[in-house]
Amino acid sequence: MNATLPPHTCPPSCGACRLRKTGAFTPVKPEVLAFIEGFRKDTMAVQAGGALVRESEPNAKLFTLYSGWAFRYKTLSDGRRQILNFLLPGDLVGLQQEFGEVSTHGIEALTDCSLCVFENDSLWALFREHPRLGYDITWLAAHEEGHLDENLLTTGRRNATERVAMLLMHLYRRLDRIGLVEDGAVAFPLNQQHIADALGLSLVHTNKTLRRLALLGLHELKNGRLRLLNTRALARIAEYYDTPPRLMPLL
Amino acid sequence: MNATLPPHTCPPSCGACRLRKTGAFTPVKPEVLAFIEGFRKDTMAVQAGGALVRESEPNAKLFTLYSGWAFRYKTLSDGRRQILNFLLPGDLVGLQQEFGEVSTHGIEALTDCSLCVFENDSLWALFREHPRLGYDITWLAAHEEGHLDENLLTTGRRNATERVAMLLMHLYRRLDRIGLVEDGAVAFPLNQQHIADALGLSLVHTNKTLRRLALLGLHELKNGRLRLLNTRALARIAEYYDTPPRLMPLL
DNA sequence: CGGACATTTGACAAGCTTCAAGAGAAGTGG
DNA sequence: CCACTTCTCTTGAAGCTTGTCAAATGTCCG
Numbered sequence: 001m002n003a004t005l006p007p008h009t010c011p012p013s014c015g016a017c018r019l020r021k022t023g024a025f026t027p028v029k030p031e032v033l034a035f036i037e038g039f040r041k042d043t044m045a046v047q048a049g050g051a052l053v054r055e056s057e058p059n060a061k062l063f064t065l066y067s068g069w070a071f072r073y074k075t076l077s078d079g080r081r082q083i084l085n086f087l088l089p090g091d092l093v094g095l096q097q098e099f100g101e102v103s104t105h106g107i108e109a110l111t112d113c114s115l116c117v118f119e120n121d122s123l124w125a126l127f128r129e130h131p132r133l134g135y136d137i138t139w140l141a142a143h144e145e146g147h148l149d150e151n152l153l154t155t156g157r158r159n160a161t162e163r164v165a166m167l168l169m170h171l172y173r174r175l176d177r178i179g180l181v182e183d184g185a186v187a188f189p190l191n192q193q194h195i196a197d198a199l200g201l202s203l204v205h206t207n208k209t210l211r212r213l214a215l216l217g218l219h220e221l222k223n224g225r226l227r228l229l230n231t232r233a234l235a236r237i238a239e240y241y242d243t244p245p246r247l248m249p250l251l
Numbered sequence: 252m253n254a255t256l257p258p259h260t261c262p263p264s265c266g267a268c269r270l271r272k273t274g275a276f277t278p279v280k281p282e283v284l285a286f287i288e289g290f291r292k293d294t295m296a297v298q299a300g301g302a303l304v305r306e307s308e309p310n311a312k313l314f315t316l317y318s319g320w321a322f323r324y325k326t327l328s329d330g331r332r333q334i335l336n337f338l339l340p341g342d343l344v345g346l347q348q349e350f351g352e353v354s355t356h357g358i359e360a361l362t363d364c365s366l367c368v369f370e371n372d373s374l375w376a377l378f379r380e381h382p383r384l385g386y387d388i389t390w391l392a393a394h395e396e397g398h399l400d401e402n403l404l405t406t407g408r409r410n411a412t413e414r415v416a417m418l419l420m421h422l423y424r425r426l427d428r429i430g431l432v433e434d435g436a437v438a439f440p441l442n443q444q445h446i447a448d449a450l451g452l453s454l455v456h457t458n459k460t461l462r463r464l465a466l467l468g469l470h471e472l473k474n475g476r477l478r479l480l481n482t483r484a485l486a487r488i489a490e491y492y493d494t495p496p497r498l499m500p501l502l
Numbered sequence: 503c504g505g506a507c508a509t510t511t512g513a514c515a516a517g518c519t520t521c522a523a524g525a526g527a528a529g530t531g532g
Numbered sequence: 533c534c535a536c537t538t539c540t541c542t543t544g545a546a547g548c549t550t551g552t553c554a555a556a557t558g559t560c561c562g
Contacts, residue, residue, distance in 0.1 A: 156451030200407030
């Protein structure tokens with residue numbers, strides 16, 4: 001039966017986790033892996049466009065995105081939407097909700113997604129029984145905060161060209177880390193409305209900016225795949241200084 | 252000798268902590284308080300305008316802001332600056348740095364500040380010995396992330412008027428929680444450049460927007476104090492939905 | 503082929519930034 | 533106590549980046 005599963009669903013055992021084989025995550029001892037597998041209460045699949053968390057949902061689940069893309073967002077009453085950050089495989093999601101945070105944000109699947117869902121109420125037990133994992137979770141929270149800092153600088157102080165360059169560089173690098181670059185290109189499921197909403201720009205202006213960068217030969221975006229053709233120029237425009245890859249915890 | 256200390260320096264014992272008497276923070280048992288006091292390695296004072304953390308500092312300290320205001324910021328090479336968030340008494344600061352995050356951000360004192368400084372390397376020990384405090388720290392990280400989400404929505408999708416209304420409301424509410432409202436007004440040490448940098452606006456446009464809101468009778472800002480004169484209108488403009496006050500952990 | 507949706511372009515409007523300069527306020531030194 | 537400097541706030545004017553409106557083109561799919 002296993003042979004009939006879609007290629008990217010969560011494996012039944014964490015020992016078979018594709019992500020742990022990428023070398024992007026900190027290795028864990030077998031007993032810790034077993035604990036994590038016990039902490040995982042379910043796996044789940046969500047179709048592209050579906051909601052992982054609804055914007056007003058009070059007690060959402062905690063989960064790790066195993067495959068696919070998603071994004072966190074907030075909206076204003078008249079429909080203006082801001083994408084807060086993109087979620088890629090390996091990201092732990094829902095900490096804020098878990099902690100009863102008021103800040104309502106929704107999470108939507110950008111592609112078909114597979115998730116490892118964790119027990120709603122046992123986070124505290126995890127901290128008690130495996131402080132190391134608790135520490136790791138805090139690390140992840142701090143790391144995501146770093147992404148938000150960068151996004152805030154982008155929407156607050158960069159112009160349209162710099163914003164687009166930043167987005168392309170940032171996503172490409174993150175995908176590279178987890179082994180999703182193939183033949184110098186990555187799957188890129190965002191449409192221009194997503195990019196606009198992430199960067200705080202209008203759709204039309206996003207299109208024109210994207211077009212300009214492509215004409216300058218800085219990137220190529222077709223058939224749902226992104227290729228960076230002039231990384232140096234993009235990095236200079238965005239003032240994107242590469243962060244030395246470091247291992248991240250994975251739950 | 253104690254009598255000569257400035258009124259807002261950190262007391263020698265956490266038992267005398269002003270913040271814990273505000274009712275804004277979760278009460279802790281005496282033994283936990285003793286542990287926290289042991290975890291605290293030093294106290295520190297920084298003058299207004301001084302740097303709590305320099306923007307490129309590799310291994311900054313972890314600390315709690317005891318009194319005064321500060322702000323986290325990032326800058327681009329040509330000087331454009333984005334203020335990421337404001338730090339008020341009770342805020343735990345430096346988690347990102349502690350975790351060796353690359354994201355360089357500076358922290359600057361807006362007023363004279365007093366800090367409780369924690370041991371640089373013992374955060375892991377804290378998680379191991381007092382998982383509950385580890386859990387609390389994660390809560391704080393998630394909470395700060397909620398503020399960043401809100402700021403991102405603000406700079407990305409709100410117009411100038413909405414941004415200013417948001418800032419005034421948000422800061423006022425936070426100050427109210429920790430008992431810093433006096434006679435319906437709060438100390439407000441930001442100048443217009445700070446507001447502009449926090450909201451992603453130019454100084455001039457910030458001034459004009461602020462002026463317009465004041466003329467409409469929504470707020471009053473003089474002698475370094477802020478008074479909200481029409482909270483309902485400000486809340487409506489900003490779409491600021493009050494979050495029921497909840498107790499926060501305090502280290 | 504028709505319908506739904508994403509991308510692309512042009513034209514125009516508007517919000518915001520930049521430039522410039524004056525008015526207050528606050529601190530400094532003679 | 534008063535010039536002098538410095539900093540912040542304020543205001544007007546002009547220009548540019550970005551947003552809005554409208555419509556054509558392309559693409560996918562039933």
